[in-house]
Amino acid sequence: MSQIKLRGIHKRYGDCISNADVNLDVRKGTIQGILGENGAGKSTAMKILYGLIEPDGGEIWIDGVERKLKSPHDAKALGIGMLHQHFMLSEAQNVIENIVLGQEPTHPALAFLPLALRALKLGDARSRLDMLMREHGLPVDLDARISDLSVGARQRVEILRLLYIDARILILDEPTAVLTPQEVGRFFIQLRALADQGKTILIVTHKLKELMAITDSITIFRAGKTITTVDTKDTDADQLAMLMIGSRLETVKNRHDVTRSAELALEIEELELNKTAPRRCTLNLRRGEILGIAGVEGNGQHELVEALRHPSEFLKHHKVKVLKFMDQDVRHWKTAQMVETGLGCIPADRHEEGLLLARNAVQNFILGHQNQNSFRAGPFIRWSAVRRATEEGMASCAVVPKKLDLELSRFSGGNQQKLIFAREIHHRPKLLIAFHPTRGVDIGAINLIHKKLLELRAEGLAILLISSELDEILALSDRIAVLENFAIAKTFDGGACDETALGLAMTGAQEGGQHGL
Amino acid sequence: MAFEKNLRSLTRPLSALILGAFVSAILIRIVGESPWKVAEIFYNGAMGSAYDLGLSLFYTVPLILTGLAVSVGLRARLFNIGVEGQLTVAALAAALAGIWGPQDVILNRVLGFAAALLGGFLWGAILGYLKARRQAHEVVAGIMLNFIAYGITSWLALNFFKNPDSQNPETIPLIDAVRIPAWSYFQSAPIGWHVLLAPLAAMLLWGFYRWTEAGWAMEAVGENPKAAREAGLSIAQKQFWALAMGGMIAGIVGFIEVYGNSGKFIVGFSPAYGFMGIAVALVGRLHPFGIILSAALFGAIHKGSLDLDFETEWITRDFAQILQAVLILFMSCATLVPAGIQNRWEGLKRRLYGQRP
């Protein structure tokens, strides 16, 4: 019998149908994947199951009883816990305080006081957590501050929190988005152990490989509906991709058939990315070339982008020997000057750095290009021109829905990303920084962005591709540089390199190689 | 679509107002008056005659301007609590310009207006500089600048320009000719063409945000500073201008007070216009035209409550202030109050259109 049963769930927001007909069966003690493109309704369905959203209609059965979930509180009472895509941890507090947050154990005699005034009694919680950690192989230092923990450890804290409240059903929303390949491996072993002990696990993701590796069965969402559920052992990634987008996809690959120009778009010599690092970063980039930057998060990727985006600010505190963009010394340049000279950038975090979520597409399309002559008439903005440009941009990158006046937050993640992409290439930049260009984006959008990147490179655009997805870097790059400890550890030719070699260079295992290019 | 959106942004403050009125009614009944009677007094007090309407307007106009001033800050995600100080400095500047300036009517008024704008701008610019370049918190700096503005203007007014014939702490008056004559329609209420400055400012501001790059950029900085930085906008610069511009708008209050009302600078002339502006801006949803509506409401409530003391036996001045505060409190919480009402509205709409998926 199914432990979770959803029947005919539907939910709409205004004109936008989020869930049309969702049916789901999950057996106890299994790991079930929830697959679908961004905006296919999988997140909404999971939020409904967690009580965050009330459906307009449909039935939810848990353990054979029909339930109405009005709030996460109801869901928790039934043993349903959710691990959110973005961690919900308080950075300033330590692990144990974060775990007991919401059900702080206090002395019963103090129950009449407001929570903030009661002294915490953490002894019992500590011994229970010790037991849980041993039982499930989830080691964490309970007294460490969250801000001192690695991403993988934070994830373990989140899972411990769910176990601490006796969750039997775990909903995991894109749990691997922030993990390194090694951490993903460890994480999956832990998940499997949990399932073996009788926990039921729902994993929401769009990463086919991972689903194939960990799940027992997979339910596919498309356009707000559940299309089908397949057993993992009976399927493969190609079939899943086809089910997900409704058609077969050609894979995009750099065929290394374009001759690069000799003209340098970017020249960096001895750039200090971190004051304490022993080495400095040296690299260059030609026009019509894609340079992939591989590396574990935190090895200088953000600093490199900062230095290129905001040279005058960054170089106030860091040294550099040469920093040239299109043959001009840009060491004292401001952001606006860089942008106007032809620097485009797809930021790592589109919500934080790339968009005005409460504004419409047109208002977002001018961001960064507010000084473009074609958009301006003296102090005024020529909104009609911006509208036309937005329309063109949305068409060229297939942004849907093609509504210029729709608030950006109403677009799916993939479409938001495509809009940023369209904006950054609209004014024909000379150099494009693509920083995690496909993070949290569905396959259709990934495909489109990859295809466009190759097209633009053929037209002479220089592209700095920084990504944690090795597949992406391997598929697109003409050259690959590995960033390790704030310097280029090794460079490879795009055609002659594989994941293992890259992985070794990323962890600093191999010494030597060329420094710089 | 747009109409429905506007309607919805109105339903919230209105339902809050009704709820506030309900609570007030209970309070009124407790002290032993009839809420009906009080409502009538309120209405008559606010707009029962041309004179009463004039006085409601008299309180409304400065509130529109301070509301706009605060909104300019809030749109750039800055809490401009220094509006009170800005309008005080502006009023003194206007009065001094009026006293010293050429006694030609037009020239004197132009000079007074310019001085008010400059005074408000200057005081806002100091706050802007402290925030943008010295990383001072704008609330702390704003409060301190209010004190300083108060102290400096009082000291200047009372030590150098004091009216020797008056017991009041005020400067010597402007000559009568340069003061703006009141329209006879409002009987003797001090309402002349100067009140048009407020809606004019609202309109200009509306256009500023809608059509200019500077307006768009100031809002972008407020909405997502990181994205704005990536777009090459200088956050510090926009913050500076948001506070300085707010000061300039607040400065118009100083001009109106000096040229349109008292004809001189009176120490402490403002019954906290600057602080009420914060509530006005929030209730008006930071939209220039919303601010006009909310200021009108606040102005009417202020004037209406004035008459309660006069017209009733049990409602004293202090109680009238409680009622006023209750209404403002409810309206300021407009975002919290009617979640239920919002849901009903959605439900009603669905029933009307029969759109069930």
Add this chain to the structure above:
Amino acid sequence: MTRLATRFFLVLGFAWIFAATTISLSAAPKLKVGLVLDKGGKDDKSFNTAAFLGMEKASKELAIETKFVEGTDDNAFEPLLRSFAKKDYDLILAIGFSQAEAVKKIAAQFPNKKFAIVDAEVNLPNVRSLMFEEHQGSYLAGALAAMKSKSGKIGFIGGMDIPLIRRFLMGYDAGAKSINPKITIVTNYVGITGDAWNNPPKAKELALAQYQGGIDVIYLGAGASNMGAFDAAEERKALAIGCDSNQNRIKPGFVLSSMVKRVDVAVYQTIKDATTSTFTAGTMRFGLQNDGVDLAFDEFNAKLVDAKQKAQIAQIKKDIISGKIKVPDYYLVKK
């Protein structure tokens, strides 16, 4: 359940709120008197309280109907005065100089109504200006302070630096020097805005500082702020002189005396004149000669002032009334 209860109470609330209230009807027409108090309000235990008490007394003894209101800000006086004038009020009393301009404007608009204003002169045929000779009373206060001071240093705390308070100070200064020509007088003001009249903590601070500096008597002219200074006097076991109302009872043993300004007498007198049709416009002065100002001696300060000192004060008072002593008046000196 809770929803039902909420609804029930809502309905009940509505019913109660809108239940008819009984309206009492008034009898035969009487003289109607309106009183507009200053921002300090009815309970400032000083100036406004005195005015209110004067009207209370009149309404008990005379066949009149009364009504009072309190101003909220400087712009509120005009509409309040106007409301009284537009209704059937016959006599409208404005308390405090802040209302001078409003009275000037409204009295001109309603020439058939009678107006009176305290502490300011408005020259209109239907306005009576009630002026007090504060300098005379202050002269007595200065003399008494000088008699009691052992250190030869006395203080003065005024609300705000305005002509009225200068007048207090000038009389006080002259009175003190008439007893001890070498006496030192230290002066402080509470503030620079209307708040100064209503800021007891600040007044207390100033008083403590003055006592600390060796001053043993302080004359207070700061409205409701006086209260703070009285606290300081009690803390330091020193003396203070109040003003406006009789404040001797506030801290018995520490309030040396009060320079009373009989606003109540003036208000009562004006109302009475209006009932007997002897109301006259123009300025009416209240000084020592007609008990408009005086030093208060009662059981609360009996132990502080001995018979000799009392007699001396009485003599000075007599000399001022007879004109033998000329008390400098800031209003005249200034001109």
